[in-house]
Structures are given as C-alpha cells and as structure tokens.
Amino acid sequence: MPEESVSAVDAAAWRRLDPQSVHVGRLTGAIWVAAIGLASLLGFGVTWLIDPPELPIWIVLGATWVLLGLFAWLAWVLPEKRFRYTRYRLDELGLLIHRGRMFHSELGVLRSRIQHSDVSQGPIQRAYGLATLSISTAGSDEGEIGLTGIPIGEARRLRAELTGLVGDDVV
Amino acid sequence: MSSEAPPRRLHWSSLFFSLGPVVRNMLPLALFIFATGGRGIGWRVWLLIALVPAAVQSLIRHYTYTYRLDAESLTIASGLIARRVRHIPHQRIQQVELKQGPLQRLLGVVEVIVQSGGTSSEPEAKLSVLSMREADALRQSVEAAKRRSNDVLPASEAAPVVLRLGLRDLVLCGLAQGRGWLVVGGALALGWQVLDTFDIELPSFGASEIRTGARAMMGRLPSVAMVLVLLAGVAVLFRILSVGWAIVRLHGFTLTREGDLLRTQFGLLTKISTAIPRKRVQLLTIIETPVQRMAGRAAVRVETAAKFANEQGQTGAEWLAPVIARGAVSPLVADVLQGVDPDRLSWHSVAPHAARRVLCESSIVSAIVTAGAVWLAGWSGLVMLPIAVLMSWGSARATSHRYAYSVDDEAVAFRSGWLTHRLSIVRMARVQAVTLHESWLDRRWGMASVAVDTAGASGETHKVDVHYLPRPEADRLFTFVRAAAARYDSHFG
Numbered sequence: 001m002p003e004e005s006v007s008a009v010d011a012a013a014w015r016r017l018d019p020q021s022v023h024v025g026r027l028t029g030a031i032w033v034a035a036i037g038l039a040s041l042l043g044f045g046v047t048w049l050i051d052p053p054e055l056p057i058w059i060v061l062g063a064t065w066v067l068l069g070l071f072a073w074l075a076w077v078l079p080e081k082r083f084r085y086t087r088y089r090l091d092e093l094g095l096l097i098h099r100g101r102m103f104h105s106e107l108g109v110l111r112s113r114i115q116h117s118d119v120s121q122g123p124i125q126r127a128y129g130l131a132t133l134s135i136s137t138a139g140s141d142e143g144e145i146g147l148t149g150i151p152i153g154e155a156r157r158l159r160a161e162l163t164g165l166v167g168d169d170v171v
Numbered sequence: 172m173s174s175e176a177p178p179r180r181l182h183w184s185s186l187f188f189s190l191g192p193v194v195r196n197m198l199p200l201a202l203f204i205f206a207t208g209g210r211g212i213g214w215r216v217w218l219l220i221a222l223v224p225a226a227v228q229s230l231i232r233h234y235t236y237t238y239r240l241d242a243e244s245l246t247i248a249s250g251l252i253a254r255r256v257r258h259i260p261h262q263r264i265q266q267v268e269l270k271q272g273p274l275q276r277l278l279g280v281v282e283v284i285v286q287s288g289g290t291s292s293e294p295e296a297k298l299s300v301l302s303m304r305e306a307d308a309l310r311q312s313v314e315a316a317k318r319r320s321n322d323v324l325p326a327s328e329a330a331p332v333v334l335r336l337g338l339r340d341l342v343l344c345g346l347a348q349g350r351g352w353l354v355v356g357g358a359l360a361l362g363w364q365v366l367d368t369f370d371i372e373l374p375s376f377g378a379s380e381i382r383t384g385a386r387a388m389m390g391r392l393p394s395v396a397m398v399l400v401l402l403a404g405v406a407v408l409f410r411i412l413s414v415g416w417a418i419v420r421l422h423g424f425t426l427t428r429e430g431d432l433l434r435t436q437f438g439l440l441t442k443i444s445t446a447i448p449r450k451r452v453q454l455l456t457i458i459e460t461p462v463q464r465m466a467g468r469a470a471v472r473v474e475t476a477a478k479f480a481n482e483q484g485q486t487g488a489e490w491l492a493p494v495i496a497r498g499a500v501s502p503l504v505a506d507v508l509q510g511v512d513p514d515r516l517s518w519h520s521v522a523p524h525a526a527r528r529v530l531c532e533s534s535i536v537s538a539i540v541t542a543g544a545v546w547l548a549g550w551s552g553l554v555m556l557p558i559a560v561l562m563s564w565g566s567a568r569a570t571s572h573r574y575a576y577s578v579d580d581e582a583v584a585f586r587s588g589w590l591t592h593r594l595s596i597v598r599m600a601r602v603q604a605v606t607l608h609e610s611w612l613d614r615r616w617g618m619a620s621v622a623v624d625t626a627g628a629s630g631e632t633h634k635v636d637v638h639y640l641p642r643p644e645a646d647r648l649f650t651f652v653r654a655a656a657a658r659y660d661s662h663f664g
Contacts, residue, residue, distance in 0.1 A: 093657040104614075106607040108653040112660045113603045139603030139624035 014087045014098075020128045021149025025079025027124050033071045040064055088147060090161060095135070097147065109145055113137045114162055119155045131155040135162065178237035178248065182280045185300045189229045190222075197221065238298060240312055245285065247296055259285065259295055261316035265451055265475060269306055271442035281306045281442075310446070317448070318430065333433075333503065334426040334492050338418070344494040345417030346410055347462040347470070421493050433507065435489065445489055451475045452507055453601045453625040455491075456633050457500060459592040467497045471504065474627040508582065508598055516577035516584050516596075525639035526571035528616050533563035565589050576637045578648060580655050583623055585635040593633040599652070600659035601625050607649045609642065619645035623652060 044060065047053070053060075081101070088097045094111040098104070117135040125131055131152040135145045150158070197218070231251050239246045245264075247257045268284040275281060280300040301309070336344070422439035436444040454474040463469055471492040492503065505512040522528075537559030544552030569589030577584040583602070586594040602623055609619040619642045623635040640648065 093653055102611045104609040106609075106649065108605040108649065110602070110604065110653065110657050112657065137603045137624070138626035140627060141622070142604040142606060142624045145604075 014089045015154075017083050017086050017147075017149040018128075018130055018151050018154075019083065021130055022079045022083045024124050024128050024130055024149060025082065026076060028122070029075025029079065030072075031124075033068060033075055036071065037064075037068050040068075083149070086147075086149075090158065095145075095158070095162060097145070107142060107145065109135055109137060109142070111162060111164075113139075117159045117163055119152070119159055121152060125149075133158055176239055176241055178239045178246075179305070180237055181233060181298060182278075182300050182302050182305075183233075184275075184278050184280055186229055186233050188275070188280075188282075188300050189232055190225055194222075240309055242312065243316055245296070245309070245313070247298075257296065261313045264295070264313050264317075265448075267310045267313055267446060269310070269442070269444045271438070273440045275300060276442065279303050283309060314432065314446070331428055332425055333428050334424070334495055334499075336421065336424040336494065340494050341417045341421055341424070342414050343462070343466055343468060344421060344470070345414030347460040347466075347468070347494065417493070421490075424490075424493060426492060428506070433491065435491070447473065447475055447489060447491075449507055449509070453597070453627045454632075454634065455504060455508060455596045457504065457513060457592075457594040457596075458633075459497075461590050463494065464592070468494050469497050469500050470494055471500060472632075473507070474625065474632065504596070508596060511582045511584075511596055511598060513584070513594060513596060517579075518575040518577050518586070520575045521570075521637065521639040522616070522618055522641045522644075524616065525574065525618070526567045528618070528639065529570045530563055530567040532612070533566055537563050570639065574639070576635075576648070578651060578655075580658075583635055583652055583655075585633075585637050587633070595633045595635050597623050597625050597635050599655045602652060602656035602659075605649055605652045605656070607645055609645075613642075617642050621645050621648045621652070 041064075044064070048057075082099075085101045085104070086097070086099050088095060090096075092111075093108070094114075095109045097107045097109075099107070115136045115138055117133065119131050119133055121131045129152055130149055132146055132148040133150060133155040134147075137143055137145070147155075147158075232249070235251050236247075236249045238248070243262075244258055244260045247259070249255050249257075264285055266286045268286065270282040270284060271280075272282075280302055282300050283298040283306050285296040285298070298306075298309075419439045420441075421437045424435065424437040427434045427436075431449045433447045433449060434444065435447075436442070452473045452475065456472050456474075458470045458472070459468075460470075469492075470490070473489055473491050475489065491507065492500075495503065501512055501514040537556070540559055541553065541555045544555040546552070566589065569587065573589065573592060574587050575585075580599065582596050582598045584594065584596040586592065603626060604624040606622045606624065607619055608622065613619050616639075618639050620636065620638040621640060622637070625634075637648070
C-alpha cells in the first residue's frame with residue numbers, strides 16, 4: 001500500500017442534503033403510492049366485473065393493502081434515511097459523495113473528468129426551492145451521478161464550481 | 172465551395188445488403204411455406220408482396236444516402252422527407268472498423284463502422300456498404316487527419332507485425348476460450364425457431380413432475396454416472412465447436428503497430444479489421460485460462476471508449492491478442508499502456524482473513540443449495556455437498572492466493588481468479604471515478620471494496636474492483652487513486 005500522499009483538504013466541510021428534502025421525498029412517495037393504489041383498485045374492479053376470480057375478495061384486498069402499506073412505509077422511511085446518511089463535499093480534486101448505511105458507498109468524481117452537469121427541478125422540488133444536480137462522466141458504472149434534495153442555489157453553485165463556470169450563473 | 176469533395180453514394184450492392192435483415196427475418200416463415208408446399212400459389216405471392224415495402228425502403232435509402240469525405244471531416248446526408256445531415260470531424264472519430272462477410276467479399280465491398288466516443292449505444296455512422304477502395308480512402312483520410320493534429324508518430328513504411336496467429340495458435344485459443352456455447356446457443360435458438368414456426372408444443376412439466384423425475388433419476392446412481400458421462404461428452408463437444416469457432420472467426424489474426432495505431436485484422440468468413448489508437452485504451456485485461464497456462468500462453472484484450480454493441484454482443488472490447496506467448500505479454504502491454512509493465516507491478520494482498528470470510532459465506536450458500544437439492548431429490552441430493560464444498564474451497568483459495576491489487580502514480584491494477592487468472596490495468600489518466608463500497612456484511616468483517624470506473628467497461632468483463640480490503644486500507648487506496656488520477660487533466664486524451 002502506498003504511503004498517504006495526499007492529506008484530505010479540510011477547508012471544505014462535509015455538507016448534508018436540505019432537511020426539506022425529506023418532505024419532498026415523502027410527498028413524491030405518497031403520490032406514487034396513491035397512484036399505484038388507485039391503479040390496482042381500478043384493475044381489480046374491472047377484473048371483478050368481467051370475470052370474478054374464485055379467491056375470496058378479502059384475501060385479495062388484504063394482500064393489496066399489505067403491499068400498499070409496505071410501499072407507504074418505505075416512502076415514509078427512505079427519504080429520512082437518505083437525508084441522514086448522504087453527505088457531500090467539494091474539494092480541489094472534485095466532488096465526494098457518501099451515501100447509505102446498510103450499503104454504504106463513497107464516490108469520488110474528478111473535476112477534470114466531468115463531461116457535463118445539469119440542474120433539474122421537479123414540481124414538488126420547485127415548491128420547496130430544491131433541485132437535483134446530475135453529473136455525467138464518461139464512466140460506465142458511475143457515468144450518471146445524481147445528488148437529489150439540495151437547495152437550487154447550492155446546486156447551481158456546485159455545478160458552476162465543478163464545471164469551471166464560477167460566477168457565471170447560467171441556467 | 173470549390174475545394175469540397177463531391178458527395179458520393181454507397182456501392183450499388185448496398186441495395187441488396189440492406190434487404191438482408193428483412194429477408195433473414197422472413198426466412199423461417201418462407202422455409203415453412205415452401206416446405207409444406209403451402210396452399211396453392213397464393214402464399215408465395217403474399218410473401219413477395221410483403222417484401223415490397225422493404226424493397227422500396229431500400230431503394231429510397233440508397234438514392235438519398237450520400238456521404239462526403241473532406242480532409243477534416245465526414246459528412247453523411249440521409250432521409251427523403253426529413254433530411255438529416257451528420258457532420259463528423261475526423262478528430263472525434265475513435266475508431267474505423269471494416270467488416271466483410273463472405274458475400275461482401277465476393278463483391279469486393281465492405282461495411283464501414285465509424286465510432287465516436289459518444290454515450291449512445293449506436294455507432295456514430297454505419298456505411299453499408301462501400302467498395303474496398305473507397306473504404307480505404309475513408310480510413311486513410313481519418314488517420315491522416317488524426318496524425319496531423321495529435322502529433323501521432325508518423326507511420327513507418329511497413330507497419331511492424333506485432334503478432335500473427337497460425338492454425339496451432341487458433342486451436343489453442345479455441346480450447347482455452349470455450350466459446351462453443353455460442354454455437355450451441357445458436358443451434359438451440361434455431362431449433363426453438365423451428366418449433367415455434369411449426370407450432371410444435373413441448374410437453375410441459377409442473378413442479379411435482381420435476382420433483383418425481385429428479386427423485387427417480389437420483390435414485391438410480393448408475394444413470395447419474397451416465398449423465399456425468401454425457402455431460403463430459405457435451406463438454407468435449409463444446410471444446411471442439413469452440414476450436415471451430417476460433418478458427419473461423421480469428422483466421423489469419425494479425426496485430427500491427429503503425430505509429431500510435433494498433434491494428435487488428437482477422438476472420439475467415441466475416442473479415443474484421445479494427446484500428447485502435449493507443450490513447451483510447453481505457454482498460455486492459457490479461458487472461459490466462461488453465462489451458463493457456465499449461466501451454467505458456469495468455470490472452471490480452473482492451474476496452475476502448477466506443478460504447479456500441481455489434482451483432483456479436485461486443486461492447487468496444489477488442490482482442491489485442493487472443494493468444495500470445497506469456498513472455499511476449501509484458502513488452503506488448505508495456506507498449507500499449509505507455510510504460511506500465513504487468514510483470515513489474517508490486518502486488519498487495521487484501522485482508523488476511525478474506526479467505527475465511529469467503530469460506531464462511533460460501534458455506535452458507537452451499538448449505539442452502541444442498542438443502543434445496545435434498546428437498547428436490549431426497550437424500551441422494553447430498554451428492555451436491557462435495558461439489559458445493561469444492562466450490563467454496565476454490566473460491567476461498569482464489570481469494571487468498573491470487574487476489575491482489577497494485578497501485579502507483581501511473582496505474583492501478585487488480586488480479587483475481589483461481590482457475591482462470593485475470594489481471595486488469597487502468598492507467599491513472601483513464602480513471603473516471605473512484606468508489607468505495609461498504610455493505611453491512613463488509614462492516615461485520617471490517618472490510619470495504621474499492622472500484623475504479625472507466626469508460627467503455629460495460630458488460631461482465633474483469634474490472635478493477637478490489638474487495639475484502641481492510642477498511643483503513645480501502646480509505647487510503649481511495650484517496651490515493653483519486654489524487655493520482657486528478658493529476659491527469661483529460662477525459663480521453
């Protein structure tokens with residue numbers, strides 16, 4: 001193992017996602033769960049009208065509710081987990097992103113390898129003033145890197161700093 | 172402008188070649204109709220009528236598709252209603268590949284595939300087909316332009332041949348690679364197609380039939396032995412097919428070095444010739460299968476940034492040497508990787524308890540598999556146990572013996588494999604991103620893995636992805652690679 005040749009730059013501190021991102025994540029999740037619930041109810045209704053299956057209705061409905069409950073639980077828990085375990089830092093070499101706990105990962109994107117980067121905002125994100133920063137490299141596994149749930153101004157600043165457009169806030 | 176070259180058309184035979192896929196798709200149907208005699212002449216007429224749209228499309232395509240070759244760029248115009256003009260500067264072209272099937276060879280034409288480093292899964296342009304002369308002109312123009320701007324070493328008059336494979340090499344190559352399953356897979360697919368076309372129904376089994384069937388089979392051990400013999404026979408057959416595949420596909424393989432370009436040329440029926448600029452090599456892998464090791468040989472392949480998949484399912488991965496004497500690997504690789512010598516890397520092994528972890532984890536998997544076999548086939552399912560134990564032991568051994576990484580300011584390398592040895596090298600200049608992974612299992616063992624991401628490394632090829640590192644060492648490796656790679660300030664170079 002080589003000696004530690006580069007000491008980490010501590011000037012730039014680790015940053016977290018915006019706490020509001022939890023709300024955005026949960027809202028988005030809720031919409032998804034509602035959509036899936038509606039679609040499955042509609043599907044069951046139509047199936048029942050055309051060709052009633054032999055299974056008692058309460059089993060099917062029960063199973064559906066259990067599944068929907070699971071989804072809802074995930075939609076509630078995951079945004080909070082993501083907020084808690086995601087952190088990022090910009091140093092002179094590029095961007096570092098830490099994610100997850102059970103499957104923890106640390107990603108190092110090099111400034112000089114960034115092909116392009118976008119800032120995007122969904123409707124719910126817009127309501128909270130948050131955005132997603134996505135960074136593309138020529139890589140095959142980590143070619144698309146996304147950072148979801150940071151303030152829009154922060155996203156623009158990061159993009160500008162990463163792509164060398166500091167002070168040139170183009171959207 | 173007067174200096175502009177005139178636009179040109181594709182070779183006239185492209186009319187037929189563009190019909191090819193349509194005809195190929197209709198072939199099973201046509202065969203069926205002709206074999207059964209059809210019902211009257213009507214069927215055949217319908218079949219011909221079905222070809223008309225394709226023929227019209229092919230005609231339109233031929234007469235609207237033009238290309239123009241200038242000193243600095245290739246311009247392709249196509250489309251009847253929506254005109255599409257594509258302008259490809261020679262600078263951006265990664266690779267020009269010439270491909271020639273048997274029929275194309277007869278007509279003296281060739282398919283030209285132009286690749287750029289874009290992220291799309293399609294090649295940048297596919298000129299199908301050009302006469303041999305025009306294809307050469309195109310290729311030379313691209314290379315001349317690259318040479319002018321890239322300060323590529325001037326090509327010497329006679330390009331030195333780095334590697335030329337004879338029949339013996341190809342046989343060895345086929346034996347080592349075991350690509351026979353490709354042929355068998357093709358045959359199976361064909362068989363399926365026939366069944367499908369003739370609407371033959373296969374008897375279907377439920378889970379209980381499989382269970383009783385398996386029980387009955389496992390109950391009589393002599394028949395198990397027969398199965399084993401049969402399997403061995405199939406394995407031998409696969410090897411023979413694989414040798415055939417290698418001889419046909421890699422016939423006359425030559426690797427030449429021309430300035431900064433590595434050229435390969437091979438193929439008996441479909442002739443393929445590629446040119447890979449040394450700078451475009453993203454990842455290089457040295458493979459040594461047991462057969463190759465016994466014969467003192469190895470294979471070398473490289474990944475380029477071209478992200479396209481051709482019919483063979485290759486994704487920018489090219490054989491630099493399908494088989495090469497072990498002693499010649501080191502100079503070849505050092506040349507391609509601009510000084511990184513695979514035989515002079517200093518290797519670091521991973522965590523000392525890595526083998527124990529692998530043994531532990533694979534034992535659990537083995538236990539589950541054996542339990543499944545017992546459930547399926549009764550107590551004779553215990554036959555699985557020795558196999559599972561052997562596999563666990565093998566993977567544990569592989570982890571403790573070969574498993575290692577190497578890193579310095581120039582490159583990062585990783586080797587693994589128990590029976591088949593694989594060694595991958597990435598130059599720091601080609602590192603796109605570094606990742607450290609620590610799953611909950613890793614955490615229990617105090618380990619983490621570090622992976623190096625490069626362009627064009629999609630697919631199941633061997634990559635630099637080092638598992639079972641002690642956590643602090645993983646951190647150091649991560650930091651080191653990131654810093655070393657950042658010193659090279661380029662995407663593709």
